[in-house]
Amino acid sequence: MTRHVDIAIIGAGTAGMGAYRTATKHTDNVVLIEGEQYGTTCARVGCMPSKLLIAAADAAHEIDKAPGFGVHIDGNVRIDGREVMDRVRRERDRFVSFVIEAVENWPEDNRIMGKAKFLDDHTLELDNGDRVIAERVVIATGSRPVYPKQFEAAGDRLVINDDVFDWQELPGAVAVFGGGIIGLELGQALHRLGVRMRLFGKFGDVGPLSDPEVKQSALEAFQAEFPFDPDANVTSIERVDDGVSITFTDAEGRETNEHFDYLLAATGRRANVDSLALENTSLELDEKGIPLFDRYTMQAGDSHIFIAGDVTGDVPLLHEAADGGRIAGDNAGRFPDIRTGLRRAPLSIMFTDPNIATVGHSYRELDNLQCDYAIGQVDFGGQGRSRVMLKNQGLLRVYGEYGTGLFLGAEMVGPRMEHIAHLLAWAYQQRMTISQILDMPFYHPVVEEGLRSALRDVNAKLHIGPESPRRCLDCGPGG
Numbered sequence: 001m002t003r004h005v006d007i008a009i010i011g012a013g014t015a016g017m018g019a020y021r022t023a024t025k026h027t028d029n030v031v032l033i034e035g036e037q038y039g040t041t042c043a044r045v046g047c048m049p050s051k052l053l054i055a056a057a058d059a060a061h062e063i064d065k066a067p068g069f070g071v072h073i074d075g076n077v078r079i080d081g082r083e084v085m086d087r088v089r090r091e092r093d094r095f096v097s098f099v100i101e102a103v104e105n106w107p108e109d110n111r112i113m114g115k116a117k118f119l120d121d122h123t124l125e126l127d128n129g130d131r132v133i134a135e136r137v138v139i140a141t142g143s144r145p146v147y148p149k150q151f152e153a154a155g156d157r158l159v160i161n162d163d164v165f166d167w168q169e170l171p172g173a174v175a176v177f178g179g180g181i182i183g184l185e186l187g188q189a190l191h192r193l194g195v196r197m198r199l200f201g202k203f204g205d206v207g208p209l210s211d212p213e214v215k216q217s218a219l220e221a222f223q224a225e226f227p228f229d230p231d232a233n234v235t236s237i238e239r240v241d242d243g244v245s246i247t248f249t250d251a252e253g254r255e256t257n258e259h260f261d262y263l264l265a266a267t268g269r270r271a272n273v274d275s276l277a278l279e280n281t282s283l284e285l286d287e288k289g290i291p292l293f294d295r296y297t298m299q300a301g302d303s304h305i306f307i308a309g310d311v312t313g314d315v316p317l318l319h320e321a322a323d324g325g326r327i328a329g330d331n332a333g334r335f336p337d338i339r340t341g342l343r344r345a346p347l348s349i350m351f352t353d354p355n356i357a358t359v360g361h362s363y364r365e366l367d368n369l370q371c372d373y374a375i376g377q378v379d380f381g382g383q384g385r386s387r388v389m390l391k392n393q394g395l396l397r398v399y400g401e402y403g404t405g406l407f408l409g410a411e412m413v414g415p416r417m418e419h420i421a422h423l424l425a426w427a428y429q430q431r432m433t434i435s436q437i438l439d440m441p442f443y444h445p446v447v448e449e450g451l452r453s454a455l456r457d458v459n460a461k462l463h464i465g466p467e468s469p470r471r472c473l474d475c476g477p478g479g
C-alpha cells in the first residue's frame with residue numbers, strides 16, 4: 001500500500017508528538033509513524049521512572065539522616081524492594097497512560113505503527129513493505145543506550161536503564177558503569193535503597209560538570225557516600241554462576257575482584273539514525289550519520305526534511321526535545337516559508353543529592369567566548385539554611401563578563417540547585433547583568449542567599465561591586 005501525505009513524522013516520542021501538534025495546525029494530511037510503542041522514552045524508561053526511584057531513595061536517606069537532628073528511629077527501618085519497585089512501575093504506568101491517551105485521541109488515520117526508513121528524499125518504507133510518500137518529513141526517532149563490547153561478557157546480567165524499571169525486586173548488588181547523568185542518578189538511588197553499588201566511571205567525568213572545582217566538590221560528596229572511581233581501570237568482566245564478577249584496580253591501586261548481581265550500563269546514548277537508511281537521501285550527514293541541521297529551524301540543510309529531539313545528538317533533554325519538535329512540525333507545515341523558533345537558555349539538572357546543575361555557558365566554553373571573565377563562588381559548607389537542613393555541602397561558581405558585568409553561566413553542586421539553576425537560567429535568558437540579579441529580592445534564610453554571596457563575589461572580582469564582607473551583615477545570621 002502506498003500513501004501520499006503532506007507531512008510524515010517518524011517517531012512518536014516527545015519530539016514527534018510536539019511536531020504532530022504543530023504540523024496539524026497547517027494541514028490535516030499528516031501521519032505519525034511509530035516503530036515500537038506509544039508512551040515516550042521520558043515516561044516509560046527515562047525522566048519519570050528514574051525520578052520515582054530517586055524519590056523512594058530520598059525517603060530512605062532522610063530516615064538515615066534523622067539521628068543528626070536528634071531524631072532516632074528505635075524500631076526497624078525496612079526497605080521493601082518489592083513495594084519500592086511496585087510503586088515505581090505503578091506511577092510510571094500512570095504517566096505512560098496519559099501519553100498513550102493523548103496519542104490515541106488523534107485520528108486513527110493519522111497514525112501508523114511500523115519502523116520507517118528512507119528509500120529516497122520523499123519515500124519512506126515501513127517494515128511491512130507499505131510506503132509513505134511525503135512532501136515533508138520530520139525525523140524524531142530518539143536515541144538508545146550504547147556500551148562497549150566488553151560488557152557483553154556479563155551476558156544476561158548486563159542491563160540498561162529500561163530494564164531497571166521493570167525489576168520486581170531490588171537486587172542485592174549492582175555495578176554501575178558510567179559517571180554521567182544516568183549512572184549517578186540511578187547509582188545513588190540504588191545505593192540509598194540498600195543495594196550494594198559500585199560506580200565505575202571514565203575520563204574523570206562527574207555528570208555534565210566541566211568546572212574542575214565544582215567537579216571536585218561533587219566527587220568528594222559522592223565518594224563520601226558510595227564507592228565511585230571516576231576513571232576506573234576494569235580488567236575483566238565475567239558472567240559467573242549467580243551474577244557478574246568484575247576485576248578492577250581499587251582506590252589503593254590493588255587488583256580487586258567483586259561480585260554483583262547485575263552490570264548496569266549507563267555509558268551514554270546514540271542517535272537512532274542507523275535504521276533510517278539516510279544514505280538513500282541527499283542529506284549531508286556528520287561523522288555520526290546525523291543530518292546537518294539548523295537548531296533554530298530544525299531544518300536539515302535547505303531540504304524539506306526536519307529533525308528534532310535526541311536523534312539530533314544536540315542536547316538530549318526533555319524540554320529541548322519538546323521545543324525542537326514544535327519548531328520542526330511548524331516548519332514542516334509552513335515549508336518553504338520557514339521561521340526560526342525560540343531556543344531557551346541552556347539548563348541541565350541532575351537529580352542526585354546534592355543536585356548538580358549547569359546554566360548558560362559552561363566553564364569549558366568560557367575560553368572560547370572571546371571576552372574576559374571572572375568567577376565568583378560560594379561553598380555551601382557554611383551556608384546558613386543549608387547547614388540548618390544538614391545539607392551543607394557543595395560549591396556554586398558563577399561566571400561574569402568583565403566590563404559589561406553580564407551573567408555568562410554557572411556550574412553547581414549543592415542543596416536545592418534545581419531551583420537555583422532555574423533562577424539563573426531565567427536571568428541568563430533575560431540577558432541580565434550580575435548587578436541586575438543582585439537587585440532582585442533574596443529572602444532569609446534561604447539557600448538563594450548562597451547564590452547572592454557568589455554573585456557579590458564575582459561582581460567584586462569584575463570591579464563592579466565591593467569586596468564581600470566575611471560575615472554578611474545585611475543578610476541575617478548564616479546568610
Ligand SMILES: Cc1cc2nc3c(=O)[nH]c(=O)nc-3n(C[C@H](O)[C@H](O)[C@H](O)COP(=O)(O)OP(=O)(O)OC[C@H]3O[C@@H](n4cnc5c(N)ncnc54)[C@H](O)[C@@H]3O)c2cc1C
Nearest residue numbers: 011013014015035041046047116141142309310316317318
Ligand atoms: C534514564 C533517563 C532519565 C532521563 N531523565 C531526564 C530528566 O530528568 N530530564 C530531562 O530533561 N531529560 C531526561 N532524560 C532525557 C529525555 O528522556 C529525552 O531527552 C527525551 O525523552 C527524548 O525524546 P525524543 O522524542 O527525542 O525520543 P523518544 O521519546 O525516545 O522517541 C523516539 C521514538 O521514535 C521511535 N522510533 C525510533 N526509530 C524509529 C523508526 N525507524 N520508525 C518509527 N519510529 C521509530 C521510538 O520507538 C520512539 O518511540 C532522561 C533519559 C533517560 C534515558
Ligand SMILES: NC(=O)c1ccc[n+]([C@@H]2O[C@H](COP(=O)([O-])OP(=O)(O)OC[C@H]3O[C@@H](n4cnc5c(N)ncnc54)[C@H](O)[C@@H]3O)[C@@H](O)[C@H]2O)c1
Nearest residue numbers: 178179180181182183200201202205266267268316349350
Ligand atoms: N536529569 C536529567 O536531565 C537526565 C537524567 C538522565 C539522563 N539524561 C539525559 O540522557 C543523556 C544520556 O545519559 P548518560 O548518563 O547515558 O550519558 P552521559 O553522556 O551523561 O554519561 C555517560 C558517561 O559514561 C562514561 N563512560 C563512557 N564509557 C565508559 C566506560 N567504558 N566505563 C565507564 N564509564 C564510561 C562517560 O565518561 C560519561 O560520563 C544525558 O546526556 C542527559 O541529557 C538527563
